[in-house]
Amino acid sequence: MSLAQSEHPKGPLEFSAKAKDEIKHHVAKYPDRRAATLPALYVAQREFGYVSPAAMATVARELDIPETWVREVATWYTMYNKVPVGKYHVQLCGNISCHLTGADKLIHGLSQALGIKPGETSKDGRYTLAEVECLASCGSGPAMQVNDDYHEHLTVEKALKILRDLP
Numbered sequence: 001m002s003l004a005q006s007e008h009p010k011g012p013l014e015f016s017a018k019a020k021d022e023i024k025h026h027v028a029k030y031p032d033r034r035a036a037t038l039p040a041l042y043v044a045q046r047e048f049g050y051v052s053p054a055a056m057a058t059v060a061r062e063l064d065i066p067e068t069w070v071r072e073v074a075t076w077y078t079m080y081n082k083v084p085v086g087k088y089h090v091q092l093c094g095n096i097s098c099h100l101t102g103a104d105k106l107i108h109g110l111s112q113a114l115g116i117k118p119g120e121t122s123k124d125g126r127y128t129l130a131e132v133e134c135l136a137s138c139g140s141g142p143a144m145q146v147n148d149d150y151h152e153h154l155t156v157e158k159a160l161k162i163l164r165d166l167p
């Protein structure tokens with residue numbers, strides 16, 4: 001089981017040298033280092049698999065800002081995973097435009113085929129299914145985001161092929 005799939009240790013986490021450089025680069029772009037919180041949290045999510053309290057504390061330490069500020073941001077935005085997710089985080093839009101073009105059928109079909117409901121991760125750790133509010137792809141629904149990639153105008157068959165073709 002990888003670190004991303006396990007609970008983070010209680011002790012502090014450490015960014016890699018590459019991640020520290022990346023965060024420094026973001027900090028340098030803004031007059032106030034707090035503004036680098038969002039990109040730094042993305043770096044943390046990539047490095048540690050998800051944004052646990054330990055990861056938030058590491059971001060705060062790296063940015064030299066209070067941990068509370070980092071927590072306020074991390075817990076507000078849904079794009080930061082606060083619990084471990086599978087290798088592929090499959091987010092399905094259930095909002096109105098996608099609903100009108102078949103989101104319910106898509107969510108139900110994928111749920112049945114993968115054997116997991118939204119909010120669950122498959123036993124092999126390959127997929128986490130999530131129903132989300134809007135993926136900003138409203139004119140091309142139903143839409144699905146798999147990690148950082150978007151897929152649009154989906155049917156259950158098309159979506160399953162995309163998921164099964166992933167390495």
Ligand code: FES
Nearest residue numbers: 093098135137138
């Ligand atoms: S309503 Fe589905 S992407 Fe906006």
